[in-house]
Amino acid sequence: MHRTLAMIVVAVVTIVLVPGDSAQAEGQCAPSKFGAKDQAGNVNNITPAKTLAAARLVTKGKAYRLGIETNRNTPAYPPRTFNITVVQPSQAQGATLGPTKTTYNDDIINGWVGIGSQIDGLGHVGIDNVYYNCNKASEFVKVDGLTRLGIENVPAIATRAVLLDMVGFLGQDPVKEGTAFNQAEIEGAMKKQGIKAIEKGDVVLFYTGWLKLIGKEDKRYGAAEPGIGVEGAKYLASLGVAMVGADTWAVEVVPGEKDTGAFPAHQIFLATNGIFILENMNTEDMVKDKAWEAFFTLGPARITGAVQAIINPIAIK
Amino acid sequence: MHRTLAMIVVAVVTIVLVPGDSAQAEGQCAPSKFGAKDQAGNVNNITPAKTLAAARLVTKGKAYRLGIETNRNTPAYPPRTFNITVVQPSQAQGATLGPTKTTYNDDIINGWVGIGSQIDGLGHVGIDNVYYNCNKASEFVKVDGLTRLGIENVPAIATRAVLLDMVGFLGQDPVKEGTAFNQAEIEGAMKKQGIKAIEKGDVVLFYTGWLKLIGKEDKRYGAAEPGIGVEGAKYLASLGVAMVGADTWAVEVVPGEKDTGAFPAHQIFLATNGIFILENMNTEDMVKDKAWEAFFTLGPARITGAVQAIINPIAIK
Amino acid sequence: MHRTLAMIVVAVVTIVLVPGDSAQAEGQCAPSKFGAKDQAGNVNNITPAKTLAAARLVTKGKAYRLGIETNRNTPAYPPRTFNITVVQPSQAQGATLGPTKTTYNDDIINGWVGIGSQIDGLGHVGIDNVYYNCNKASEFVKVDGLTRLGIENVPAIATRAVLLDMVGFLGQDPVKEGTAFNQAEIEGAMKKQGIKAIEKGDVVLFYTGWLKLIGKEDKRYGAAEPGIGVEGAKYLASLGVAMVGADTWAVEVVPGEKDTGAFPAHQIFLATNGIFILENMNTEDMVKDKAWEAFFTLGPARITGAVQAIINPIAIK
Amino acid sequence: MHRTLAMIVVAVVTIVLVPGDSAQAEGQCAPSKFGAKDQAGNVNNITPAKTLAAARLVTKGKAYRLGIETNRNTPAYPPRTFNITVVQPSQAQGATLGPTKTTYNDDIINGWVGIGSQIDGLGHVGIDNVYYNCNKASEFVKVDGLTRLGIENVPAIATRAVLLDMVGFLGQDPVKEGTAFNQAEIEGAMKKQGIKAIEKGDVVLFYTGWLKLIGKEDKRYGAAEPGIGVEGAKYLASLGVAMVGADTWAVEVVPGEKDTGAFPAHQIFLATNGIFILENMNTEDMVKDKAWEAFFTLGPARITGAVQAIINPIAIK
Secondary structure, three states: OOOOHHHHHHHOOOEEOOOOOHHHHHHHOOOOOOOOOOOOHHHHHOOHHHHHHHHOOOOOOOEEEOOOOEOOOOOOOOOOOEEEEEEOOOOHHHOEEOOOOEEEOEEEEEEEOOOOOEEEOOOOEEEOOEEHHHEEHHHHEEOOEEOOOOHHHOOOEEEEEEEEEHHHHHOOOOOOOOOEEOHHHHHHHHHHHOOOOOOOOOEEEEEOOHHHHOOOOHHHHHHOEOEEOHHHHHHHHHOOOOEEEEOOOOOEOEOOOOOOOOOHHHHHHHHHOOOEEEEOOOOHHHHHOOOOEEEEEEOOOOEOOOOEEEOOOEEEO | OOOOHHHHHHHOOOEEOOOOOHHHHHHHOOOOOOOOOOOOHHHHHOOHHHHHHHHOOOOOOOEEEOOOOEOOOOOOOOOOOEEEEEEOOOOHHHOEEOOOOEEEOEEEEEEEOOOOOEEEOOOOEEEOOEEHHHEEHHHHEEOOEEOOOOHHHOOOEEEEEEEEEHHHHHOOOOOOOOOEEOHHHHHHHHHHHOOOOOOOOOEEEEEOOHHHHOOOOHHHHHHOEOEEOHHHHHHHHHOOOOEEEEOOOOOEOEOOOOOOOOOHHHHHHHHHOOOEEEEOOOOHHHHHOOOOEEEEEEOOOOEOOOOEEEOOOEEEO | OOOOHHHHHHHOOOEEOOOOOHHHHHHHOOOOOOOOOOOOHHHHHOOHHHHHHHHOOOOOOOEEEOOOOEOOOOOOOOOOOEEEEEEOOOOHHHOEEOOOOEEEOEEEEEEEOOOOOEEEOOOOEEEOOEEHHHEEHHHHEEOOEEOOOOHHHOOOEEEEEEEEEHHHHHOOOOOOOOOEEOHHHHHHHHHHHOOOOOOOOOEEEEEOOHHHHOOOOHHHHHHOEOEEOHHHHHHHHHOOOOEEEEOOOOOEOEOOOOOOOOOHHHHHHHHHOOOEEEEOOOOHHHHHOOOOEEEEEEOOOOEOOOOEEEOOOEEEO | OOOOHHHHHHHOOOEEOOOOOHHHHHHHOOOOOOOOOOOOHHHHHOOHHHHHHHHOOOOOOOEEEOOOOEOOOOOOOOOOOEEEEEEOOOOHHHOEEOOOOEEEOEEEEEEEOOOOOEEEOOOOEEEOOEEHHHEEHHHHEEOOEEOOOOHHHOOOEEEEEEEEEHHHHHOOOOOOOOOEEOHHHHHHHHHHHOOOOOOOOOEEEEEOOHHHHOOOOHHHHHHOEOEEOHHHHHHHHHOOOOEEEEOOOOOEOEOOOOOOOOOHHHHHHHHHOOOEEEEOOOOHHHHHOOOOEEEEEEOOOOEOOOOEEEOOOEEEO
């Protein structure tokens, strides 16, 4: 969602200066079906039985890394920036350490997390400042880290990934920006690929060909994208999926469908249903291999209070 | 290795101000057996057959996250620091976005990578400025990122983890600082646990109980540790392991064995043999479950040119 | 104001979750007497005649630097942190540049501006999100910089400083925390020191002895302080001063006077009157020399959109 | 010097991988005439008498700010970057603080110091890792700050500025890149402007018109510049000036004169003579007013161990 949200603010939506009645919003919020203290959302649907079944999808021993690179040139909407600094502590003037002449490099990150391949935590997007499981911003959002819903709470992820090849289904490469994926498109792609069902605890990944624009058409890449529509988001939520992802920066369709607001699918997934979002997932090699179902594992770096994480999930076939 | 290296510089080793003859060091360096351009080291030993066999270790569907939390309080040797900043762009004065009243948080990292659970990339430690596969610092170390051996080059990791319970073997919890694990200790632990062999492409993890000192005895935690000795490092390297890790900040024994220099096992693993190092791996739950062999997956965030990565590998049993 | 504001939030004040009617606040706000576009506030009162007269206070040629040091150990209320990183670009492996063997260091700042000696810009503190000259937060506060009232707009400062020695007046060193300086104290100190008048365009500095607690009683230093009271702030504002400062972290009294709210003098100075605030001004040497009136110059680093600046004003006698 | 040094490394000079004999370099280094512990260099030449005389140059009461703005768009050679982040701590969900509805902004800097108007400290450039007053890099350069020659040591600056209008003297606006200012040019400009002498403790500023390229011809601005030549640098050093500056990013001529190495004037000023360098000084308004001699004041932010500082000196006429 990250890169063009600020842009959307300017171009598409109205900024509401006087917040709505938070008490009302709280009244409307959806308490988690996993309990008042839950911070894991639909990842709770990944049971040991689910993990075990998913592991049995490994039949070739081929592992795919789904992360793209993050660096200062990765397209990102202003004001996001990213830098690393490599240093050689205690080695000024070419000094080495000890009799084995040890030398070493260290590195420092100065950057926004919302660049490159990311997981959106449940504290990323809310409805009028109310987030997943009725958590109010005033209660958990601190400038030095979230006190609830931080990315450190994500459990170990080992489940089934289902890959929907929208390029193959729609016959466009990349799929055109503004194309919404709703129930019809999801089921159509499944049928074409021979995928029988999307199940509770699944990670559903959409392939649109969009990532190949990076480095070639950066402006187009960040200005819009094909993706999940509002009805499609609700449909996926109804199936109990744990995570949804795509090879796009927002996973959901941009510009949004008519009269749907600013990133409504983010609200449906994160705030209302506790479904994590995986952005910029590179599934091109999986598509080439027709690896439509695979064992999917993910462990986001456990930075305390972080909203998001830069990730590189591993899918295994 | 990270936290106390600077300390070690002061306490144990001599700083050599005039570097040795780099040409000589280059002559002594070990070209990779995987070719002159290789940046993956022993991860090349993880073949599809290896991955497939490892996946078959999943018999219960239980997934373990091996990462500890990284934050401003995680013990780290000076001058390392870590901070995140959580912001709400375009939401000054309590503004929300659009008709669905979207609100959101973003986050920014300002921190050293060498804090918490980490993977050391092959560009982390060298011998007199010569790193894995004879890469000279002057040729690939740039202040804004490594141009070779960066963490973005690590392939998808899906292989077998072997967990050595040194607490169980030695009857100390935690194992006392300064205790070196060499071939005898490694084979002793294997025998006690019924592990038949360490094989090419394995990830070998040591459990010492050391992590439980964090938050209780931070100073002791960072001042020393039990870990792999020089002979043990060479032995593991001879077996062709892909990665070695431990529930300690340096994996290797600190203080080092007599007359072995500054972090010699780091040099043996990273520079000489292309074996990645995994630090602060929390394997306590695996030990409780006696999950001595498990399917191990890791995808470090692909930050271009990064020396290290904050990680959270997933082991599945 | 910076260090303990968050503390005050917890300890003293009530967080109001539903903002007041901004339109109302706007109606109440004070348009600047210097015009609707003014961003300089009472610095407009520093006329050439004022500068010229102030320059004539230089009779000895002695220059004082009023800045204290800013570093990672400077006491600052959580979550504020400050770090610099020193690097040697292109000099890996001890390389030097060219035939004259040039070597060089560069540095990178990662830190909150509100640490050490600071100037508070007019965008720092507001009343219900309305800032100096009726600027509303929603209109000028962006996550990557203020679009109005940024510190880059501060004109060149060259005027008279008047130093009020509250230690001498009250006979306490340091002056006890919670001691409020109102009109009576201000006039009392002036009389004792022989200062005839505070005039339009003056910089008024209070000496309390508080800075000497740094490094000795950091906790006491940051928990409270003596300083300007509400009535004193209004009195100084009525005189048309350009800036007020002190050798404390907030300049105003902490804890605040009964029923006065959170940092009310900051609101009076910055939001209502366009008077800049100078924190942690080290005037100890001036006091020793009884330099009660001096030529005062200040040029804050012109970082675009910055709220505050780390400063080191020069007073000359 | 900052922006194009890396470029110069690539384009002009040879990187020497094996450092010269530091002992030899040390033997060649120039001990400061101000004593073995001196860190202030020629600022020691600014005596009270000098300050007093300079203050008498104020005849109109007009103050000039010499700093340009520093932000993410200020041209800077890779990899330098600069960002600020503006935050509203404890104000999530539009909260205000206390009965007076206090709101506030804070800011965080993440950026290289070498962008915009800067002072180069005496630890910035050395000769084969030996810096001002024979300080060796191995002894004072730490990754978290210099332990000697840090910018916090710069005394209060209040002295005479002499402005040399090279545009007026050479009849070019801007003066063409590669134009070297040596003794003949310096004396020629002085004569034309009626400046009798450059004296000990002076700050000498060159006006070339170069800054007006920013925002219009950024690439040209950073690729080269007119500036002081080697002979001119030695001449100015012989006069005992405290600081030299210009409206360019390096103050010295780029490309350098034939066979002079990489930034030789930086070495002459900083390392050999303890003369500070002021870069990107905006003196355009002074030139318009023919303010050839003025009272000059500067207090760099006292960040402990910093190599440089972003500055905004004040000149008063």
